[in-house]
Amino acid sequence: MxxxxxxxxxxxxxxxxxxxxxxxxxxxxxxxxxxxxxxxxxxSFTDSRILPSYGWVGWENYSKLWRLSHWEISLTNMGIFALLYITLCTAIGLGLAIFLDQKIRGEGMLRPLYLYPMALSFIVTGTAWKWFLDPGIGLENVMHTWGWESFKFDWIKNRDYAIYTVVLAAVWQTSGFVMAMFLAGLRGIDNEILKAAQMDGASNWNLYRRIIIPQLRPAFLSAFVILSHLAIKTFDLVIALTGGGPGRATELPATFMYSYTFTRNQMGIGSASATIMLMAIAAIMVPYLYSELREKR
The missing domain is CATH 4.10.220 (Light-harvesting Protein)
Structure with a gap:
């Protein structure tokens, strides 16, 4: 007992x-x-300014937010950044994964080399790319030193192209991570299916187009969810690389939220923008988590 x-x-x-x-x-x-x-x-529903306040104003902050041209600029920049960032990371990551999946010599060295940028913080990446793209000390200056006087690459100083420098830095940092996701998916495909297709005379192009890539659907979905989440909350990379400038050419919702909350002392409007960002992330994450849980059941 x-x-x-x-x-x-x-x-x-x-x-x-x-x-x-x-x-x-x-x-x-x-x-x-x-x-x-x-x-x-x-x-976000109060009249908070420099400090939290509890005077209820309802949807007034959201109404003010959508009337601000700065918010519209940040959303436009987000659309450009997210579209290019997700598309390029997915394409480059898939290409690198297919390349490494060919059992090439030196794969053990190339794989960590591609993954290394993801080990860096976005602050380090932004600072390094800022130096690299600065016309006075970076790539343009090096080309002029080598005698190519006509070379010009001043995107980081140009309002029309500055947002693309943020895309370049972000893609450089994240493509290796996406590659690892796709490589894991490729290595999980049954080789017997591929051998049977090859015996039936399928070319490499048809093999990837009809068999391999369709089976990477979970990897594509996971990459889209993660990249979308990273794009929406991108803040430190922009601050380190461009500071949101020149002007407001690279301002994103995250930098808008920070500036209105801590610089302009409009905590209510800043909280409203943060809430909208939260809803955007939830709109992506909740369906994904629901589909994952349903598949497990």
Missing amino acids: AQSANADLKTRLQNWIPKLVLSPSLAVILVFVYGFILFSVYL
């Missing part, structure tokens, strides 16, 4: 100890992540 009671107590301890160990972390996450998210949503 005593042995049974001891065994029962031991089982309960084994069940409860992990919960007790994790409970402080979960409590901190609930308060400092989800709690402050809800607090920010609440502030």
Whole structure:
């Protein structure tokens, strides 16, 4: 009887100890992540300015937000950035994955080389690309030093092209990560299916177009969700690379939110923009998580 009671107590301890160990972390996450998210949503309906205020103004901040030309500029820049960023990262990542999947010599060296940029922070990437693209000290200056006086590459100083420098830096950093996702998908395809198709006379082009790429649908979906999330919340890369300039040529919703909350002292409008960004991310993540859970069931 005593042995049974001891065994029962031991089982309960084994069940409860992990919960007790994790409970402080979960409590901190609930308060400092989800709690402050809800607090920010609440502030978007108040007349908060330099400090939180609790005067209820309803949808007034959202109405003001959509009348601001700065917000429209940030959304336009986001559209350009997200479209190019997601498309180029997906195309380059898939191309690199297919290249490495050919069992080439030196794959063990190339794979970490492609993945290395993702190990850097966006601040480091933005600073490095800022130096590289600066006409005074970067690529343009080097070309002039080598005697190519007509060479000109001043996109980072040009209002019409500055947003594309952000795309270049972001694609450089993230393509290797997308490559790893696609490479894992390629290595998970059954070789017997590929051998059967080759025996039937399928060319490499048809092999990839009709068999391999369609089976990478989960990798495509995961890459789209992750890249969309990164695009919407991009902040530190822009701050380090262009500071949102020249003018407002590279301002994105995240930099808009920061400037209106902490520089212009319009916390209510800043919270409204943050809430809209949250809804945009949720619109992408919730259907994805729902489909994943449904497939597991």
